[in-house]
Amino acid sequence: xxxxxxxxxxxxxxxxxxxxxxxxxxxxxxxxxxxxxxxxxxxxxxxxxxxxxxxxxxxxxxxxxxxxxxxxxxxxxxxxxxxxxxxxxxxxxxxxxxxxxxxxxxxxxxxxxx
Amino acid sequence: xxxxxxxxxxxxxxxxxxxxxxxxxxxxxxxxxxxxxxxxxxxxxxxxxxxxxxxxxxxxxxxxxxxxxxxxxxxxxxxxxxxxxxxxxxxxxxxxxxxxxxxxxxxxxxxxxxxxxxxxxxxxxxxxxxxxxxxxxxxxxxxxxxxxxxxxxxxxxxxxxxxxxxxxxxxxxxxxxxxxxxxxxxxxxxxxxxxxxxxxxxxxxxxxxxxxxxxxxxxxxxxxxxxxxxxxxxxxxxxxxxxxxxxxxxxxxxxxxxxxxxxxxxxxxxxxxxx
Numbered sequence: 001x002x003x004x005x006x007x008x009x010x011x012x013x014x015x016x017x018x019x020x021x022x023x024x025x026x027x028x029x030x031x032x033x034x035x036x037x038x039x040x041x042x043x044x045x046x047x048x049x050x051x052x053x054x055x056x057x058x059x060x061x062x063x064x065x066x067x068x069x070x071x072x073x074x075x076x077x078x079x080x081x082x083x084x085x086x087x088x089x090x091x092x093x094x095x096x097x098x099x100x101x102x103x104x105x106x107x108x109x110x111x112x113x114x
Numbered sequence: 115x116x117x118x119x120x121x122x123x124x125x126x127x128x129x130x131x132x133x134x135x136x137x138x139x140x141x142x143x144x145x146x147x148x149x150x151x152x153x154x155x156x157x158x159x160x161x162x163x164x165x166x167x168x169x170x171x172x173x174x175x176x177x178x179x180x181x182x183x184x185x186x187x188x189x190x191x192x193x194x195x196x197x198x199x200x201x202x203x204x205x206x207x208x209x210x211x212x213x214x215x216x217x218x219x220x221x222x223x224x225x226x227x228x229x230x231x232x233x234x235x236x237x238x239x240x241x242x243x244x245x246x247x248x249x250x251x252x253x254x255x256x257x258x259x260x261x262x263x264x265x266x267x268x269x270x271x272x273x274x275x276x277x278x279x280x281x282x283x284x285x286x287x288x289x290x291x292x293x294x295x296x297x298x299x300x301x302x303x304x305x306x307x308x309x310x311x312x313x314x315x316x317x318x319x320x321x322x323x324x325x326x327x328x329x330x331x332x333x334x335x336x337x338x339x340x341x342x343x344x345x346x347x348x349x350x351x352x353x354x355x356x357x358x359x360x361x362x363x364x365x366x367x368x369x370x371x372x373x374x375x376x377x378x379x380x381x382x383x384x385x386x387x388x389x
Contacts, residue, residue: 040195042187062215101214
């Protein structure tokens with residue numbers, strides 16, 4: 001009975017396909033938004049390399065609807081004007097895709113089982 | 115002669131513990147609400163730790179129970195903030211990564227926090243284990259020279275931890291469920307252990323090692339492994355975590371006491387019950 005909760009996890013992640021320069025720009029904008037508000041950099045955007053699949057070589061920025069609905073401080077992430085600007089910069093919410101999470105794993109350096 | 119009334123200490127300004135007060139204030143400053151029950155639980159946890167002697171060993175302790183990103187990032191010990199990255203749910207009582215992109219960056223390495231070959235520890239409170247069986251990290255970092263520190267759900271029925279070299283000091287514990295409070299620590303010059311406290315009590319696995327590998331020098335992550343050696347972030351978990359942190363060494367008794375107090379703190383603050 002104890003292991004009934006074992007189910008297979010979602011195999012996709014939602015976010016943007018972009019390049020490293022854009023990912024860096026988004027990351028710096030989030031840091032600037034934290035700094036401008038005088039708060040710690042408690043959240044960050046860090047692009048993830050895509051190792052395989054149709055977007056191999058590009059950079060993935062995860063941003064799903066659950067994250068958008070998280071409260072940062074007083075408000076949800078999606079309600080901050082800075083995030084709205086960043087989303088617009090990335091092509092809007094409809095530009096997001098669901099990527100196979102296997103495409104985010106480096107096939108040559110899998111350290112999950114040590 | 116006038117009899118002096120028996121004042122309570124608070125009348126002389128010896129009220130709430132200063133560390134507890136500072137953490138509660140930091141959480142409130144982000145807009146989060148802290149109830150009296152939660153405030154009392156935090157005070158009791160810290161005062162108990164100072165009385166029992168394990169509080170000074172703690173170097174980082176995050177309690178991500180507040181349902182929002184900013185308060186969840188605050189460290190109880192120093193009131194500094196780590197950083198959340200990727201897709202993460204901030205629920206009341208825990209955080210949960212999506213198992214492929216979400217993690218928490220402590221912003222500090224074991225080495226920078228003073229963890230050494232003769233004194234170090236890592237811990238995590240798992241409210242619900244990962245749903246997969248392929249090696250997921252509750253907390254982890256790996257750097258050159260085989261320097262590692264991690265607690266991993268290796269399989270559904272196997273927990274594994276390392277301080278600081280997997281090849282010389284991996285601790286494997288068979289379990290029926292991979293949840294509860296997990297504490298791995300340096301116990302003495304040659305002994306390291308992995309404790310698991312859950313609703314049924316506490317168990318301890320001890321190993322002896324001659325490893326002299328020193329503490330990793332890259333940032334520790336929760337909910338994933340910072341594999342700085344291979345420039346990767348791997349083993350993201352979708353487990354639900356109610357607390358995590360790092361410390362110096364704990365004796366076996368201190369480990370028992372600390373995990374019991376952490377259980378009380380988390381259960382009292384959230385109204386949830388540790389599995």
